[in-house]
Amino acid sequence: MVNILITGGAGFIGSNFIIHLLKKYPNYHIVNLDLLSYAGNLDNLKEISADEQNYTFIHGDICDKKLVESLFLKYQFQGVFHFAAESHVDNSIKDSSVFIQTNIVGTHTLIESARNTWFDNKNLLKNDFQDARFLHVSTDEVYGTLGKTGLFTEETPYAPNSPYSASKASSDMLVRSYYHTFGLNTVTTNCSNNYGPKQHSEKLIPTIIKNALALKNIPIYGNGENIRDWLYVLDHCKGIDLTFHSGKSGETYNIGGKNELTNIELTKKILMILDQRNPRIDGESYLEQITFVTDRLGHDKRYAIDATKIESQLSWKAEENFDSGILKTIDWYLNSLELILEKN
Numbered sequence: 001m002v003n004i005l006i007t008g009g010a011g012f013i014g015s016n017f018i019i020h021l022l023k024k025y026p027n028y029h030i031v032n033l034d035l036l037s038y039a040g041n042l043d044n045l046k047e048i049s050a051d052e053q054n055y056t057f058i059h060g061d062i063c064d065k066k067l068v069e070s071l072f073l074k075y076q077f078q079g080v081f082h083f084a085a086e087s088h089v090d091n092s093i094k095d096s097s098v099f100i101q102t103n104i105v106g107t108h109t110l111i112e113s114a115r116n117t118w119f120d121n122k123n124l125l126k127n128d129f130q131d132a133r134f135l136h137v138s139t140d141e142v143y144g145t146l147g148k149t150g151l152f153t154e155e156t157p158y159a160p161n162s163p164y165s166a167s168k169a170s171s172d173m174l175v176r177s178y179y180h181t182f183g184l185n186t187v188t189t190n191c192s193n194n195y196g197p198k199q200h201s202e203k204l205i206p207t208i209i210k211n212a213l214a215l216k217n218i219p220i221y222g223n224g225e226n227i228r229d230w231l232y233v234l235d236h237c238k239g240i241d242l243t244f245h246s247g248k249s250g251e252t253y254n255i256g257g258k259n260e261l262t263n264i265e266l267t268k269k270i271l272m273i274l275d276q277r278n279p280r281i282d283g284e285s286y287l288e289q290i291t292f293v294t295d296r297l298g299h300d301k302r303y304a305i306d307a308t309k310i311e312s313q314l315s316w317k318a319e320e321n322f323d324s325g326i327l328k329t330i331d332w333y334l335n336s337l338e339l340i341l342e343k344n
């Protein structure tokens with residue numbers, strides 16, 4: 001059995017990833033270290049049966065050096081998939097302290113424990129860890145914002161604009177430095193906006209669906225013209241899996257769906273699907289609930305990923321198109337928001 005550490009596995013992407021990994025690699029024993037912050041939810045993992053031998057949950061903080069070191073000592077991890085983070089830009093604008101702590105200090109604690117476990121005191125890789133690898137999950141937001149044209153490539157200079165993206169950029173730099181300084185086997189993925197089942201209700205797509213069904217205003221920042229490049233969460237998970245197993249050490253890989261939409265286009269698409277799938281009882285359209293609100297501070301105008309590197313070098317391709325992915329997502333929320341539906 002190969003012991004694998006996954007951090008933040010009770011969150012949106014981490015939980016989808018754990019289910020994917022458990023199905024695909026029966027020889028992996030997954031240790032999920034999650035603090036269960038407001039964003040973590042063990043219900044996201046309820047598909048895993050209670051007597052699953054290949055899965056262990058540890059409730060704890062990636063910044064807790066003693067705990068992290070004890071887990072590395074006990075399980076002798078051969079791989080780390082590092083998802084745990086504070087992930088919501090709006091929260092980082094209100095108070096960035098926890099972003100600095102979890103995203104920067106937490107990443108440092110993990111990668112330092114990996115180094116201490118995998119290398120001897122002469123900085124030589126121990127025999128048992130020749131293939132051990134640290135995969136860092138990051139975001140396209142580290143590249144800042146785009147104008148009307150152009151795409152983020154792996155060569156785009158970092159220019160983070162929010163405390164969230166600055167903290168992720170810092171963590172990416174730490175991971176990069178551990179490859180260059182110590183020779184730690186690292187890979188980093190920088191992905192565009194994800195959507196799909198199990199996303200926390202604070203994020204844009206769940207907010208649109210939840211507020212629509214609750215007959216509340218649907219808040220859209222500014223004029224709704226900010227553009228995001230949407231990727232179905234399972235396509236992201238498959239990209240992370242491929243990068244871990246076939247990516248080149250020390251490299252970064254952009255992952256994105258070539259699916260740019262303005263926020264207002266996205267909102268209207270979702271609401272028109274809801275009009276079909278779950279019409280309002282008063283016969284009106286959910287579109288009536290759209291409300292423009294004061295723009296987010298420093299709101300990045302446009303993100304768009306050039307995924308040529310992962311497509312050409314690792315044969316990754318987004319399998320889900322937006323029209324099918326958003327239907328699956330909406331259906332999942334319709335099924336899980338029964339309480340709200342009852343009130344509608």
Ligand SMILES: NC(=O)c1ccc[n+]([C@@H]2O[C@H](COP(=O)([O-])OP(=O)(O)OC[C@H]3O[C@@H](n4cnc5c(N)ncnc54)[C@H](O)[C@@H]3O)[C@@H](O)[C@H]2O)c1
Nearest residue numbers: 008010011012013034035036037039040061062084085194
């Ligand atoms: N959601 C996206 O669109 C997106 C896109 C690109 C990259 N990412 C990156 O992917 C990763 C996962 O994102 P997500 O959307 O699933 O986030 P999420 O907010 O849904 O989940 C984060 C998880 O981390 C856990 N966590 C938070 N602080 C912790 C700590 N100190 N110790 C241990 N666990 C802790 C939370 O409990 C939660 O389960 C993040 O690193 C994020 O930056 C997200």
